[in-house]
Amino acid sequence: xxxxxxxxxxxxxxxxSSAFLFFVGIPYGISAPSNIRNIVLSPxxxxxxxxxxIGLVGLGILVSAARAGAGETVTAGQDxxxxxxQSEPGNWLRLAVMTVILVVYLAAVPWIGLVWASxxxxxxxxxxxxxxxxxxxxxxxxxxxxxxxAFFAHVAGVAVPQGEFVRLP
Amino acid sequence: MSFFDNLLLGWELVSNIExxxxxxxxxxxxxxxxxxxxxxxxxAVALTLPFTFALSPITGILxxxxxxxGGIFGGSIPAILIKTPGTPASSATILDGYPLAEKGQxxxxxxxxxxxxxxxxxISNLALILFAGWLASFALNFGPPEFFTLxxxxxxxxxxxxxxxxxxxxxxxxxxxxxxxIGLDLVYGTNRFNFNDxxxxxxxxxxxxxxxxxxxxxxxxxxxxxxGNDGSTRQLGGNWVSFAEYRACFKSIVRGSVIGVFLGxxxxxxxxxxxxxxxxxxxxKSPNRENFGKGELEGVAAAEAGNxxxxxxxxxxxxxxGVPGDVITAIIIGAFMIHGLQPGPLMFxxxxxxxxxxxxxxxxxxxxxxxxxxxxxxxxxxVADIPRGVLFPAVLVLCVFGVFAVxxxxxxxxxxxxxxxxxxxxLRFDLPxxxxxxxxxxxxxxxxxxxxxxxxxxxxxxxxxxGPITWVFWTMTVITVxxxxxxxxxxxxxxxxx
Numbered sequence: 001x002x003x004x005x006x007x008x009x010x011x012x013x014x015x016x017s018s019a020f021l022f023f024v025g026i027p028y029g030i031s032a033p034s035n036i037r038n039i040v041l042s043p044x045x046x047x048x049x050x051x052x053x054i055g056l057v058g059l060g061i062l063v064s065a066a067r068a069g070a071g072e073t074v075t076a077g078q079d080x081x082x083x084x085x086q087s088e089p090g091n092w093l094r095l096a097v098m099t100v101i102l103v104v105y106l107a108a109v110p111w112i113g114l115v116w117a118s119x120x121x122x123x124x125x126x127x128x129x130x131x132x133x134x135x136x137x138x139x140x141x142x143x144x145x146x147x148x149x150a151f152f153a154h155v156a157g158v159a160v161p162q163g164e165f166v167r168l169p
Numbered sequence: 170m171s172f173f174d175n176l177l178l179g180w181e182l183v184s185n186i187e188x189x190x191x192x193x194x195x196x197x198x199x200x201x202x203x204x205x206x207x208x209x210x211x212x213a214v215a216l217t218l219p220f221t222f223a224l225s226p227i228t229g230i231l232x233x234x235x236x237x238x239g240g241i242f243g244g245s246i247p248a249i250l251i252k253t254p255g256t257p258a259s260s261a262t263i264l265d266g267y268p269l270a271e272k273g274q275x276x277x278x279x280x281x282x283x284x285x286x287x288x289x290x291x292i293s294n295l296a297l298i299l300f301a302g303w304l305a306s307f308a309l310n311f312g313p314p315e316f317f318t319l320x321x322x323x324x325x326x327x328x329x330x331x332x333x334x335x336x337x338x339x340x341x342x343x344x345x346x347x348x349x350x351i352g353l354d355l356v357y358g359t360n361r362f363n364f365n366d367x368x369x370x371x372x373x374x375x376x377x378x379x380x381x382x383x384x385x386x387x388x389x390x391x392x393x394x395x396x397g398n399d400g401s402t403r404q405l406g407g408n409w410v411s412f413a414e415y416r417a418c419f420k421s422i423v424r425g426s427v428i429g430v431f432l433g434x435x436x437x438x439x440x441x442x443x444x445x446x447x448x449x450x451x452x453x454k455s456p457n458r459e460n461f462g463k464g465e466l467e468g469v470a471a472a473e474a475g476n477x478x479x480x481x482x483x484x485x486x487x488x489x490x491g492v493p494g495d496v497i498t499a500i501i502i503g504a505f506m507i508h509g510l511q512p513g514p515l516m517f518x519x520x521x522x523x524x525x526x527x528x529x530x531x532x533x534x535x536x537x538x539x540x541x542x543x544x545x546x547x548x549x550x551x552v553a554d555i556p557r558g559v560l561f562p563a564v565l566v567l568c569v570f571g572v573f574a575v576x577x578x579x580x581x582x583x584x585x586x587x588x589x590x591x592x593x594x595x596l597r598f599d600l601p602x603x604x605x606x607x608x609x610x611x612x613x614x615x616x617x618x619x620x621x622x623x624x625x626x627x628x629x630x631x632x633x634x635x636g637p638i639t640w641v642f643w644t645m646t647v648i649t650v651x652x653x654x655x656x657x658x659x660x661x662x663x664x665x666x667x
Contacts, residue, residue, distance in 0.1 A: 006598050014340055021347075029362040036357075038628040043354035043361055046616050050347045057340045064336065091393045098392045102586045105569070109579050118569065122562040125388070130395040131558020144563045148570040156223040158574040 007065035014058025021051035097128055113163025118145035172302065179525025182227055183533070191228045192530060195235020196537050200545040202236070203243020203256055205555060208564075210240025210256050212384045214500045216564065218376060218507075219571030226508035227523055231530045233501050238290060238534050240497075241440065241480055242542055245282040245473055250275055258440030258476045261448045265461060265468030276546070278469050280410035283542040285422045285473040287535050292426035293433065293481030294531040297488075300434070301517075301524075304489035308514040313621035314632050318642035320615045323436040323492045325646045328604040329653035341595065342604035348373060349612025356620060368580040375503055376575045377584040378609055382602050383496070384568050385589025390596065391561045410466070418470035421451040425471045429478015436486045436494045439603075440479040447475025481531060488512050488524060492611065496603045499610050507575075 025047075032043045039045055101124045108117035122141035131137045149168060152158040162168060182188075195217070202213030217236045221229030244256030249266035262282060269278035311319070324346075328338035351362045352372030363369035425447030432443040451471030452461040461468045483494035484501075491513030493499035505512050510520060517524055572585045595602055626632035633639060 003599075010337065010340065010598055010600065025362070029360075029364065031359045032354075033357055033359065038623065040623045040628055041356065041620060043357055043359050046619070047347065047350050047361065050343055050350070054340065054343050054347070057336055057343060060336045061340065064334075094392050094395075095389065098389065099590075106579070106583055106586060109569075109573075109582065114570065114573065118566045122566055125392075125562040125565055126558050128395075129391050129558055129561055131556065133556045133559055136556060137559050137562065140559045140563060144566050145570075148567065151220075152570055152574050156220075156574060158222075159577055160570075160573070161579065 004065050004068055007061050007068070011058045011061030011065060014054050014061065018051050018055030018058060021047065021054070026051060094128055098125070101125060101128070109161055109163075111163055112165055113167075114161045115145045115149045115168060116163060116166060118148075175302075175521050175525040176298075176529065178522045179527070179529045182522050182526035183231070183530045187225070187228050188231055188526075188530060189533065189537075191224065191232040192235040192534050193537050193541065195232040195237075196239035196534060196541045197545075199236035199239020199241075200243035200246075200538075200541055201239075203240035204246040204545065205560070208387070208560075209383075210237060210244060211496050211500070212387060212564075213240050214497050215376075215380050215383050216567055216571060218380075218500060218503055219574045221504050222507060222574060226505075226510060227526045227530070229508065230501065230504050230523075230527060231534075233504050234527070234531060235534055235537070237497050237501070238477075238480055238531075238538055239541065241477055242283065242286045242473075242538060243545065245286070245476075246279065246546065249278045249282065249469070256440070258444050258479075259472075260441060261444035261472035261476070262469060264448065264472065265463075265465045266472075268462070268464035269466065269469065272464050274464070277410050277414075277466065279546045281414065281418065281466050281469045282473045283539065283546065284410065284415050285418070285425070285470040286477040286542070287539045288419075288422050289426040289429055289474040289477040290480055290538060291532070291535040292423070293430050293478045294528070294535060295481075296430040296434075297481040297484050297531065298528045301485050301489045301528075304485060305514040305517040308490050309518075311514070311638065313618040313625065314635055315638045315642070317615060317618040317622055317633065318639045318646070319490060320492065320611050320618065322642045322646045322649070323486070324604070324608055324611060324615070326438070326649045327436060327607050329649055334657055335650070335653040337600050338604045341600045341602065342608040345605040345608030346612040346615070348378070348605075349609050350616070355613065355617055368578065372613075373584055373609075374572070374575055374578070374581045375506070375610065377572045377581040378588050379500055379503065379606055380568050380572055381585040381588025382592040382595075382606055383500075384564060385585065386592035386596050386602075388561050388565050389589060389593040391557065395558075414466055418467045421447075421455070421467050421471040422474040424450060424454075425474025426478035429475050429480075430482040433479030433482030433494060434485045436492050436607075438479075439483075439495045440476045443479050444472045444476040447478070448472045484527075484531075488516070488527075489514060491516075491614075493607055496606055499603075499607050502610060 026044060030044055030047060036042045101121060105117055105121040111117075119141050122144065123138060126137035126141065127134070149160055153160045153168075198217060199210060199213055202208045203210050214233055214236050217233055221232055224232065241256060241258065244254055244259035245262045245266065248254040248259040248262040249270050252263055252267045254260045254263060266278045266282065269275065324342050328342040329335045349372065351369055353359065353363070353370050354361050425443075428447045428450065429440070429443045432438040432446070433440070448461075448468060448471045451467055452458050455461065455465070455467055457465055457467065479495075483498045486492045486494045487498045487502060491502075491511065493502050502512060510516065510523065568585060569582055572581050573579065575581060592602055594600075595605070622632045634643065
């Protein structure tokens, strides 16, 4: 993705976010007492100012992208870093799998407990990032959550979620 | 109480085994984290934060400061040995450090990096001790309008210099300010973007946001490119830096330290510009200027002095004004908050013992850094061999445990994952994360001081320009905007010409 495309994306998203905040987010997301005499003291005032500024900055980014456009159409793609240039479907697929792992991890914590949810999550992430040390990863996947449990539960006094099945001392 | 009485009080507070141990463990953790490519000092400080819950305030904060100091130096080790800066600020160290390593003089380069780092760190800490108290006593005269203009100035400069452009930095800061509005309204107690969800009524958990922004994107980057950040390590070589070589570079080290102190005390500038400025000044003044970039020891010394000279000075605005100077001090402010402390001028009155205890601890940390650094240089081979395929999943699990421990709330883990996704997108789209986090922290303070000012004046904006202090901050804000915009135009003009 070229710098100009990035700018267009950021600027467009900022303008859309600003419009969304003005027409939906602020009217439906913020409640203000009706008897406020001075507008600057209203709970709505600060978010409205921020939404306005986000829109303005977004417009500024779009304008600067447009200004840079003519010069960059010839050189589009030259400012890509190697990492960005190799933006393959495999990268997106791994990212999608990672998202699923994180969602399942989060959902599993209240059900099976933080320690037992962490072990498969650890192993899944290790294999996702193509670990060259699978045995070490599995051993670490068991040890790291247990050590962290020992510290947080017994030293820091945190009530670590234990889940509904196997409870740790 | 006199200055020396306060220092004695501070010494009493830290002259115990826990404090020394916290500093030593912190420096070791920091050096290791800084030395691992893909990790960073910021990430290390963020991940250490949850471990401070079980410690006393002073011990916990010293632990974090140790990680900070160690992390900044640790970043120079991979910069010299594998041409990969452990922290952005170590980029200047590569310029001469790696050529020295290629000549088989890596040990010499690392030794000079260590000595320059420790010297600059000491000078920076002394500057902090001398100036923070003075600035705090001046800031005691600040009212809400003065604090509003100060925070506005800080956010402007942070947004302006953190990223590639003022507009992107400003957008990042505005997003942070908007996120900070979630929760009950400060004055009326009405809902703001919390949709009656009790988890959102107190706003988003600061630690979940910061760990999400600074640790999770690193893991997602590793997922995106599992084979990135691998490099071949150079041997140390038999050479070690001599006292004569250190003395020859001493001028550049002191100059770099002073540059670091000056730039570090301005919120938002950070270590990387300081390292590059110190390096270019050393090159300009050195009789060996032709050798810079080809393996000049003075270049390593200057870069590291500029880099580490910032470390103590960034604490000046944090402790004296309550305004974090960079991302790491923004995280350290979290440790203060966890222990019910609010950094700022009043803390010099209410908790002077903790402030001066920290000062003494910082001085001790320079000595510990020297000892730990000498060992770390030789042990880097083992650190570099830690398999990334095991390290990053471990970091993920550590993040989850740490964030849960703050409020015993699973919702915070979800917030952290969401912020991680946002942080990764920001990374991909070149939006700097530093203004976002600092604005998120300063947002409530900015709004609170604005509304208090308006209450004081009955809604008249005149109160925001009520005296010389506010005028100074408004002028500095305008100068910053003009300077950053001019620099932006100049850069785009040069880019078009090229």
